[in-house]
Amino acid sequence: MKKSLLAIAVLAAALSFAAPITASAKDITLLNVSYDPTRELYQDFNAAFSKYWLAKTGDKVTVKASHGGSGKQARAIIDGLDADVATLALAYDVDQLHEKGKLIPKDWQKRLSHNSSPYTSTIVLLVRKGNPKGIKDWDDLVKPGISVITPNPKTSGGARWNYLAAWAFAQKKFGGDEAKTKEFVGKLLKNVPVLDTGARGSTTTFVERGIGDVLLAWENEAFLAQKELGVGKFEIIVPSLSILAEPPVTVVDKFAKKHGTEAVAKAYLDYLYTEEGQEIAAKNYYRPTLESVAKKYESQFPKVNLIKIDDAFGGWQKAQKTHFSDGGTFDQIYQK
Amino acid sequence: MSATATTQYSSYRNKVARSRATSEPVWIRYLLTTIALTFLTLFLFVPLAAVFTEALRKGFDTYITALVDPDALSAIKLTFIAALIAVPLNLVFGVAAAWAITKFEFKGKSILITLIDLPFAVSPVIAGLIYVLIFGIQGWFGSALVDNDIKVIFAIPGIVLATIFVTFPFVARELIPLMQAQGKDEEEAGLVLGASGWQILWRITLPNVKWGLLYGVILTNARAMGEFGAVSVVSGHIRGMTNTLPLHVEILYNEYNYAAAFAVASLLALLALVTLALKTFIEWQVARNAIQHESA
Structure with missing residues (x-):
């Protein structure tokens, strides 16, 4: 009696586990592997795209999402996490999909406009209400006694943008003196008590656990913290100089081909560039690239003096090699 | 005769109770009790209470909504699937390993014992x-798996494998000392009387270790459902597909959805409480059996 009950229970479990697989066969499932702070953006966007695609083709698309530090996510795709589209924090991580995984062509970034970045962002400083430590610019972050929160550049895309923004500021301040720039960034890193693996982890450390005086954050993440987590608890400080962050998107050709989802995956990314897609991005505090939408949300985004990675660092490949690869400036500075 | 023995014994007990060696000054007793209780409160009751208050802070409806959310349900299902596969396999493995180690002599036995502990030792x-x-x-069998369209990591098989790996010592570790203490006299007696191998296993060995076995299974299950680190690496974190309960808690927490995160966490806390209750019950049973054995 007991044995047969057990058998039924096991069978029931097995059936309930098998059922959704057969049911979803006629629906389309896309997997979007993304970086950390885009959770809210893609939650909204996926719902909008499903609706749009259903109306256009009659097919039901379910977009599954996976989020984490950008470098970590790229690594997972290379190891076999079969994403149809990758929407990561920076071009270098997407480059890896070509170099280490041979999953996409080398010229992937030319396939969509604006360097395949449908939205952009930048790095700002988030401080506690009233700015008790009087933080105005990057200069203030190296002062003794200031606790700075930023994630680990080895795993987080946001952290790499943070690091490069600080580097660019110091470079300008010291007129390109490399030793002094390094010393400046080193002092800044000395003020960092915890290096989380992703941008979201850092935001939680700063906002929820109350650690640190200033958070180096994606602009969208800073807005989210300020407007939706602790209304009136935080202030955004726009530094005198920051970096134009271009988080690129791509179809992961090899996996999409295998799933037979190339067309939907491409349409999914194209939809990011449409007016609807751009509106959703702007509402989630990403800077839209489409002129008309950018104008509409102009007042939302402060004017910042933005440098470009290609101009200041010679592109991501070079920046990664100089600063974040093993033995790069980050290792040299951080291990001291 | 026996009456005098009893009186002698009780007067001896009284002496022990009153002797200085066993009765500390009152303040030390109170101090030790306070320290122990404070520790328990700080590190056990407060966090546990915090989980449940946070979970219910936005009302019972939010709590239920968080638990019946499709992603949460799929996490619960995946967690059960992983445990349903990992626990029976580890049960069989644990009994086999403990049997081999305690009943036979063979070369490399100490290496086997060390290997069983390996999952405890590695991160x-x-x-x-x-x-x-x-x-x-990119791994050893990568291209072969891709060619045959088999997914192991970032899918359910990988999660099950990782769960089996981290939980496999529990049953064997519970059984080995127990079976060592019991020795092989009873089995040898059974053999002399003509019992077959299976009869010895089912009628002598297993009944002797049943409580230890059950305890091992409960620990295995608790760890299988609660495992975070190993599963996190192979999961891929696809919500609604490859998230187990602990991973789902992390995701909700990272999405500032604290009430839901704690609601799901409270399920895991409940699991821990049930485990503790079962453990206490088993220990009580074992103690009772021991007393019966002695009086018999």
Whole structure:
């Protein structure tokens, strides 16, 4: 009696586990592997795209999402996490999909406009209400006694943008003196008590656990913290100089081909560039690239003096090699 | 005769109770009790209470909504699937290993014992990475798996494998000392009387160790459902597909959805409480059996 009950229970479990697989066969499932702070953006966007695609083709698309530090996510795709589209924090991580995984062509970034970045962002400083430590610019972050929160550049895309923004500021301040720039960034890193693996982890450390005086954050993440987590608890400080962050998107050709989802995956990314897609991005505090939408949300985004990675660092490949690869400036500075 | 013995014994007990060696000054007793209780309160009751208050802070409706959310349900299902596969396999393995180690002499026995402890010794992250190295598409069997369209990591099989790896010592570790203490006299007696191998296993060995076995299974199950590190590495974190309960808690927390995160966490806390209750019950049973044995 007991044995047969057990058998039924096991069978029931097995059936309930098998059922959704057969049911979803006629629906389309896309997997979007993304970086950390885009959770809210893609939650909204996926719902909008499903609706749009259903109306256009009659097919039901379910977009599954996976989020984490950008470098970590790229690594997972290379190891076999079969994403149809990758929407990561920076071009270098997407480059890896070509170099280490041979999953996409080398010229992937030319396939969509604006360097395949449908939205952009930048790095700002988030401080506690009233700015008790009087933080105005990057200069203030190296002062003794200031606790700075930023994630680990080895795993987080946001952290790499943070690091490069600080580097660019110091470079300008010291007129390109490399030793002094390094010393400046080193002092800044000395003020960092915890290096989380992703941008979201850092935001939680700063906002929820109350650690640190200033958070180096994606602009969208800073807005989210300020407007939706602790209304009136935080202030955004726009530094005198920051970096134009271009988080690129791509179809992961090899996996999409295998799933037979190339067309939907491409349409999914194209939809990011449409007016609807751009509106959703702007509402989630990403800077839209489409002129008309950018104008509409102009007042939302402060004017910042933005440098470009290609101009200041010679592109991501070079920046990664100089600063974040093993033995790069980050290792040299951080291990001291 | 026996009456005098009893009186003698009780007067001896009284002497022991009153002797200085066993009765500390009152303040030390109170101090020790206070320290123990404060520790318990700080590190056990407060966090546990915090989980449940946070979970219910936005009302019972929010709590239920968080638990019946499709992603949460799929996490619960996946967690049960992983446990349903890992626990029976580890049960069989644990009994076989304990049997081999305690009843037979063979070369390499101490190596086997050490290997069984390996999952306790290595970090769960490494346990996860091992499977990425073996089954990832850049790994040893990567291209073979891709050619045959088999997914191991970032899918359910990988999660099950990682769970089995981190939980496999529990049953064997519970059984080995128990079976060593019991020795092989009863089995030898059974053999002399003409019992077959299976009869010895079912009628002598297993009944002797049943409580230890059950305890091992409960621990295995608790760890299987609660495992975070190893599973996190091989999961891929696809919500609604490859998230187990602990991973789902992390995701909700990272999405500032604290009430839901704690609601799901409270399920895991409940699991821990049930485990504790079962453990207490088993210990009570074992103690009762021991007393019966002695009086018999």
